[in-house]
Amino acid sequence: MAVERTAPAASRPAAGAGAGAAWRFGTALREATPALLTYAAVRAIGLVVMGVWMAAVDESPHRFLAERWDSRWYARIAEEGYGYSSYSSGRDHPDLAFFPLLPALERAVTAVLPISTNNAGLVVGWTAGLAAAWGMYAVAALSHRRAVGVVLVALWAALPTAYVQSMAYTETLFTALAAWTLHAVLTDRWRLVAVLAFAAGLTRPAGVAVVAAVWVGGAAVLLRRRGGGDAPPRGRVWGAMALAPLGWLGYVAWVSVRRGSPTGYFDVQKEWGNGFDGGRAFVGFMADMVRVDPLHGLLLLTVAAALLVLLVACVRQRQPLPLLAYTAVIAVTALVSGGYFTSRPRLLMPAFPLLLPLAALLTRLPRAATAGLLTAAAVGSGAYGTWFVLGQMGPP
Template sequence: MAYERAAPPSPAAAVPGALDRLGAALRAAAPALLAYAAVRATGLLVMSVWMAFAEESPRRFLNRRWDSLWYARIAEDGYGYTRFSAGRWHPDEAFFPLFPVLERAVTAVVPVSANGAGLLVGWTAALAAAWGIFAVATLLYRRMVGVVLVALWAAVPPAFVQSMAYTETLFTALAAWALFAVLTGRWWWAGALAVAAGLTRPSGVAVVAAVLVGGAVELLLRRSGAPRRRVLAAMAIAPLGWLGYVGYVSWRRSSPTGYFDVQAEWGNGFDGGVAFLRFVTGMLGTNPAHGLLILAALAALAALLVQCVRQRQPLPLLAYTAVLAVTALVGAGYFTSRPRLLMPAFALLLPLAVWLAGKPRAATAGAVAAAAVSSGVYGTWFLLYEGPP
């Protein structure tokens, strides 16, 4: 699927024309962006009220705990910090560089600390992600589906992370716009955004997979008529961000498996899901209610994946979702982080968004509002009592 290409504008009209198109696209996306802001504001309001009673500071949880501290430290001092905790060494090389680079850039022009810059980057990226998700859904279906999808993504249980100085919103923004570029035949953009996504999170391989699958489909079917060399170039450069950082860590460590050694030092790695299976079975024995909840979540994930296939979502979108789901579930540690790692897989919510968009507006709004409040309650409870997301 791709847009039809009009004749190129004259150089004198190119910039004003581009600005006009950007303004029109922003106006079209405004309902989705407002819905996103309203849902996340609801979650933050719930968090603020609850934490006020608990005599806690929401800001401390949003940008001064867990991963956000690691990113701020890298932004301020670069790589090279290692901490020993819980019987393991934790080197900062586990964290990909784009988010702290952006934090450092913000501190160079705005009088805020690296922690404050993390929130600015994360919240700005959240709006860009919402816009990109809306663009993909509108391309495939219609505007109302795009608005509902954005609202649902803002209200998923781990959505509280979208308000933190974490990389999820930046990664989702890059992934959504890369997918939009693939689906519309903008191959240079697709390749460049895949490079950026690969510099943001280990799961950048999912965006690379989308570009490679989309490029292969384009080369086989010639749907958009894009020049073959442009498609091949996008496919060639897409993995360079991820490979570049993994190669950098290997160079620092003087080992071809340097990055994976770093993950092992954190107690993480890829074991095909064996450790996760042991975690679930162990939970069923020690805390049956929690174990059954995990099984229900896995069943829902499987059902949504099946619905995405039955919905005939484009192959690049399916490839992105499938790779993201696999990388989120086959790791050997940090099991409470799995919902957060799955959150960028926004296409999983498309079947539900299509269904809700066909309901009366009042019913749709009520469902979204209930999800927003529930997300805020869950997120606050998790931060206060469960630990790092």
């Protein structure tokens, strides 16, 4: 006589849609736990290195992580709203250059927690860092072994510019929204795509890269449907493609209305010294750095060469078209504009698919060798970040 086998109570969802969703969330969280712990450990190593170094020179890590550069601008917007400008280096710097989602979240955090706006920025940034790590792991797990996702997260946390992931900046928030948007595109959850892409567009100018990924992914689904393949409802896909750019477009339009000019947002960028020039200014900057500061200049050249190699590797790895579109637009927007050249490596940080080929390669090594290399990278990342901010190389 056959015996019916049932799953243990702890491993099967309880009755009801809500219970089933909670069970699926719990299962996904358990699967991602190694990646999340790895991310936290790598970032902790970087912060310990920074803390020890700064203690030796009687400096405060908190001042650099939460109270300098863009962090101050976001905190001011959260506290007072838009309208502040400063004038320095012969330029006007209006706060309209900064997108609104991070200061809105900072304001929400201070409404429920008795902390300063600057510390609220750290809460948002650090929490978003974990969400970004989970999203990157989830994207990698769709087409690779889970170990590749864990190594991908570790590599991202150990980038030379990864100290920014521990600052009250938008990099972790944007990367989290982008990674989960890409995951939703690849898994045909188009309602979620629309919400996440809209939010990414309210986070930073690079939201256009998320829109590109949504449009490319949506076009592929519609073509698949025309060819008779299995695909989600056409209206749902078209709706996501239509809603995806509205966050970015909405903020740009709001700035244009506020400035009384259809090019208002782009005028603001020019006032900051930013503007698209095809990359000429960036090439000139790197040449000057090689001449004036050879060590830093050679590092920038190495990063640029590695970027090209990794882009080719992503294509050869046959990454899904939405990932390739997202990565390409991030690279273009980061490298073809003028001004604030020391920030270019930071602006490339959300392009995490670039690290997938390297992550896949590292997982083929013995586990001890991979762990040793990632630990060394984490220590090096902390040292580089501390050297950069203490050396006043420019805004990160």
